[in-house]
Amino acid sequence: MAKLITQLQLADADAAYVALVEARRGLSVEEAADLDTKLVLLLANHIGDLDVLDEAIALAKGTE
Amino acid sequence: MAASRYTFAYRRAHDQDARAAVRHPVVVVGAGPVGLAAAIDLGLRGIAVVLIDDADRIGEGSRGICWSKRTLEICDRLGVGEKLVAQGVTWKLGKVFRGDELVFSFDLLPEGGHKMPAFINLQQFQVEKALVDRAGEIETIDLRWKNRLIGVEPHNDHVRLTIDTPDGPYAMEASWLIAADGARSTTRDRLGLNFSGVTFEDKFLIADIKMAADFPTERRFWFDPSFHSGQSALMHRQPDNVWRIDLQLGPEADVMEEQTPERVTARLKRMLGERAFSLEWISIYRFNCRRLERFVHGRVVFVGDAAHQVSPFGARGANSGVQDAENLAWKLAAVIKGEAGPALIDSYERERIQAADENIGHSTRSTDFIAPHSDSERRLRNAVLALAPRAEFARRMINSGRLSVATVYDTPLSTPDEDVFGGSSRLGAPLPDAPVRTRDGREGHLMESIPGAFTLLTVKDGAVPQALPGLQVVSIGEDVIDTAGLLAQRLDATPGAAYLLRPDQHLCARWRRFDRGKIEAAKERALGRG
Numbered sequence: 001m002a003k004l005i006t007q008l009q010l011a012d013a014d015a016a017y018v019a020l021v022e023a024r025r026g027l028s029v030e031e032a033a034d035l036d037t038k039l040v041l042l043l044a045n046h047i048g049d050l051d052v053l054d055e056a057i058a059l060a061k062g063t064e
Numbered sequence: 065m066a067a068s069r070y071t072f073a074y075r076r077a078h079d080q081d082a083r084a085a086v087r088h089p090v091v092v093v094g095a096g097p098v099g100l101a102a103a104i105d106l107g108l109r110g111i112a113v114v115l116i117d118d119a120d121r122i123g124e125g126s127r128g129i130c131w132s133k134r135t136l137e138i139c140d141r142l143g144v145g146e147k148l149v150a151q152g153v154t155w156k157l158g159k160v161f162r163g164d165e166l167v168f169s170f171d172l173l174p175e176g177g178h179k180m181p182a183f184i185n186l187q188q189f190q191v192e193k194a195l196v197d198r199a200g201e202i203e204t205i206d207l208r209w210k211n212r213l214i215g216v217e218p219h220n221d222h223v224r225l226t227i228d229t230p231d232g233p234y235a236m237e238a239s240w241l242i243a244a245d246g247a248r249s250t251t252r253d254r255l256g257l258n259f260s261g262v263t264f265e266d267k268f269l270i271a272d273i274k275m276a277a278d279f280p281t282e283r284r285f286w287f288d289p290s291f292h293s294g295q296s297a298l299m300h301r302q303p304d305n306v307w308r309i310d311l312q313l314g315p316e317a318d319v320m321e322e323q324t325p326e327r328v329t330a331r332l333k334r335m336l337g338e339r340a341f342s343l344e345w346i347s348i349y350r351f352n353c354r355r356l357e358r359f360v361h362g363r364v365v366f367v368g369d370a371a372h373q374v375s376p377f378g379a380r381g382a383n384s385g386v387q388d389a390e391n392l393a394w395k396l397a398a399v400i401k402g403e404a405g406p407a408l409i410d411s412y413e414r415e416r417i418q419a420a421d422e423n424i425g426h427s428t429r430s431t432d433f434i435a436p437h438s439d440s441e442r443r444l445r446n447a448v449l450a451l452a453p454r455a456e457f458a459r460r461m462i463n464s465g466r467l468s469v470a471t472v473y474d475t476p477l478s479t480p481d482e483d484v485f486g487g488s489s490r491l492g493a494p495l496p497d498a499p500v501r502t503r504d505g506r507e508g509h510l511m512e513s514i515p516g517a518f519t520l521l522t523v524k525d526g527a528v529p530q531a532l533p534g535l536q537v538v539s540i541g542e543d544v545i546d547t548a549g550l551l552a553q554r555l556d557a558t559p560g561a562a563y564l565l566r567p568d569q570h571l572c573a574r575w576r577r578f579d580r581g582k583i584e585a586a587k588e589r590a591l592g593r594g
Contacts, residue, residue: 033443034443034450037443038447038450038451040447041444041447041451041457041458041461042451042455045455045458
């Protein structure tokens with residue numbers, strides 16, 4: 001049973017997107033990759049559910 | 065470099081002059097910690113054991129240095145635990161650094177009241193020496209040095225062995241052969257068994273050095289320190305001013321060049337500055353995580369590194385081997401004495417394969433963290449380290465070796481609980497220890513009162529205790545007094561409760577009320593006849 005929510009949950013999708021854009025503005029590819037990796041770890045822990053993480057990985061890799 | 069610490073004399077055995085090969089109930093190959101523990105445990109159970117080893121000396125290099133609480137409890141039952149603790153360095157604090165900055169520290173023994181510490185550090189040869197001395201006190205153990213196994217011929221009810229000695233070869237037979245002959249097991253090779261798994265590319269340097277230093281007694285692990293850029297480093301204290309240094313060298317390192325004293329000294333100087341030290345032992349290794357598919361092959365039983373191999377970070381090699389030995393010893397003794405059928409040996413395989421898989425799993429995860437396989441894996445690992453100072457979850461993800469704890473066996477030998485129990489004790493796990501006062505007024509620990517036999521631990525409730533054939537009974541409240549109240553807590557003990565312990569001190573059944581029929585059935589089940 002799918003636990004990963006893919007419907008919009010954010011009140012303002014555009015604002016969230018801009019936050020992610022601004023976080024990487026001016027960063028090199030390397031620096032941005034480091035940032036994204038830390039974000040993945042922080043958000044994965046915040047979600048705190050391995051099933052959700054597994055589903056998200058599968059969806060992101062196109063193997064779901 | 066230090067030479068071997070202890071040498072032992074080769075002696076000609078009667079078997080070498082016998083006309084026909086002599087049959088022994090048990091032959092153990094390999095007098096390392098695992099083979100010695102197996103031989104002593106069997107010897108104490110009255111089983112005659114021939115223990116052979118191809119060398120006549122121990123002590124070339126420190127090798128294994130970390131001995132876990134459960135291993136020490138086993139050694140205590142075998143009669144050397146207190147000696148090892150007195151000789152060793154007791155520690156429980158670990159620190160992890162990123163660069164030169166402390167990111168995380170941990171305490172390995174979160175609860176008190178145990179006789180044995182979480183860990184001691186002691187050179188493997190000192191453990192072996194204590195066990196060799198102990199084996200010498202047991203009449204049923206025949207320890208033969210300079211006896212090299214060269215032939216193994218399995219039969220239905222025995223194994224025929226060919227042994228080479230300084231006087232030439234001889235043959236003997238073993239009703240049971242315990243192969244404790246290490247990662248390069250001759251027994252395994254002779255039987256043509258596949259030892260499969262993963263070998264990791266990264267090479268690691270171990271240097272044991274002698275140095276007067278007032279560093280605290282703790283395990284220190286660095287990721288990417290300034291003295292050893294881009295790699296990991298470990299430092300750990302041993303007795304006698306000896307320190308274990310373990311440096312990651314990466315996959316490209318030249319094994320011959322890296323072992324030269326000049327090269328090692330230069331690396332260590334970057335770490336230790338101008339502090340004077342001398343080299344005791346140097347070794348280069350790669351991680352291996354592998355095991356035999358089966359540990360029992362007819363009358364040949366594999367234990368320790370001969371059966372399974374893991375990386376050293378986590379202290380899972382020698383410790384799991386000693387726990388193999390204790391798991392096997394009582395079962396084999398029961399089978400040889402006719403108290404159990406050969407099926408009980410299958411439970412050794414089931415329980416210790418569970419333990420080996422746990423160890424290999426932990427070891428593989430540690431290796432993935434310490435030595436990432438690619439740049440992107442390294443990025444992920446470094447992100448965990450970077451977050452660690454500010455995020456607790458990331459500190460918990462740091463894996464510099466998850467240190468060995470006893471496996472909780474998921475085993476048919478346990479009788480499933482029909483009553484509800486809290487506390488920290490678990491079916492299939494060793495009994496938790498606690499301080500007690502014995503009948504003679506001595507302050508000690510519960511583990512010392514649990515013999516290496518089937519034992520019923522009961523909680524006094526005013527009823528007259530019943531004797532049960534083949535069971536030792538230890539009463540909490542009569543034989544042992546729960547002075548700190550920790551037994552009640554850890555066992556969730558209430559008056560009248562009864563706990564059945566296997567001869568390896570593992571809990572295999574428990575009830576709120578004494579019931580003779582249920583106790584006898586549970587014991588039958590624990591002997592593989594349930």
